[in-house]
Amino acid sequence: MEIAKYQGSGNDFILIDNRDGKVYTLLDKLGITIKDFVVKVCTFHTGVGADGLILIEEPKDRENDFSWQFFNSDGSVAEMCGNGSRCAVRFAYEKGICKEEVKFETLAGIIKAYVKEGGKVVKVKLTKPKDYRKVSLEVDGLKLDGSFINTGVPHFVAKVDNLENFPVVKYGRLIRFHKEFEPKGTNVNFIEPLDDQTIRIRTYERGVESETLACGTGATASALISYMEGYVNKRPVKVITKGGEVLLVDFDDKMEEVYLEGRVVKVFEGVLSYEILDV
Known part of the structure; x- marks a missing residue:
């Protein structure tokens, strides 16, 4: 499975294009939960290591570019993540999923974002505090x-x-x-x-x-x-x-109207070995 890792201000995230549902298919095949998957992949030393994992998925509303599933490193779900959203936008932009002006779906609502400097800087409009x-x-x-x-x-x-x-x-x-x-x-x-x-x-x-x-x-x-x-x-x-x-x-x-802006760094792209998911 292809994965990528990005970081924003030192917050690092694993990104997976799951628009075809391949993650859920794999979990069903292996008989493990999404929480187990996230924990194993995000654990440092024995996994890839990251603060969180983000699945990019098809939007429920076609007016939006994509939806996401965001998981903390312990497998718990979070409604929103500012640095994670900036990393997700650059990932989606580089995959051709969105253009410079972006709208995507989260549990906290619809998030708007703007890609700058070819993705090296991302500005997101957060939900109303x-x-x-x-x-x-x-x-x-x-x-x-x-x-x-x-x-x-x-x-x-x-x-x-x-x-x-x-x-x-x-x-x-x-x-x-x-x-x-x-x-x-x-x-x-x-x-x-x-x-x-x-x-x-x-x-x-x-x-x-x-x-x-x-x-x-x-x-x-x-x-x-x-x-x-x-x-x-x-x-x-x-x-x-x-x-x-x-x-x-x-x-x-x-x-x-509240905006968060900062640099996003692409760390690597690679292929996840399923060996780390052995239970």
């Missing part, structure tokens, strides 16, 4: 005053001192499973404003269950909240990720 609220938490003796917002998936955002040395995994995991965010939990972002247009971010991702080098919807959530809280006052907001790359988050005054 919702469920914003301020949240105060106390976890393991640490009091955090932050905010919650859904930018396609749920995110908690808090400003902390000394972000570089902050124990992201420890507190990220505690907040991710906190009763405040039951039953599905939340992604967790810790931020540090640098100037009136720039923030640094570190993210604990639900589904990956660890810190990742970047998170597109997390960068978006952090940029929006930073603007609302007055940490920054210029747009687009520049978000420096753990991986060191800069994502641009732009939005209108009402925050109804």
Whole structure:
């Protein structure tokens, strides 16, 4: 089976063109679930290794270019992924599935995107943010005053001192499973404003269950909240990720139209050996 791997800001994803349903045919033949498949392929050292896996499929509405099935590395399904969507768009563009202006179907709704520089830069228009609220938490003796917002998936955002040395995994995991965010939990972002247009971010991702080098919807959530809280006052907001790359988050005054833009890198194309799927 042909696969490809792309990364956006250090978030890496395995992409498969499943418009013919070949993945499901293979799973039926092998007698394994899609969750087992995703976990085996995404596991580092024994598999390909990635933060997630994306299946590109036929759209339900022919006005759209494609639909996707997005899976975190633990096999769970996510409604949306900002960096994953940018990688999916470049993959689809290079396969001739879409042109420079793109519309595709996700569980979070229809996503619009724009291909720039031949796919090396992709800008996506995310779904309208919702469920914003301020949240105060106390976890393991640490009091955090932050905010919650859904930018396609749920995110908690808090400003902390000394972000570089902050124990992201420890507190990220505690907040991710906190009763405040039951039953599905939340992604967790810790931020540090640098100037009136720039923030640094570190993210604990639900589904990956660890810190990742970047998170597109997390960068978006952090940029929006930073603007609302007055940490920054210029747009687009520049978000420096753990991986060191800069994502641009732009939005209108009402925050109804929100855009995420950044580089997408093609890592490799290859053929998946079914030997790693042995059970």
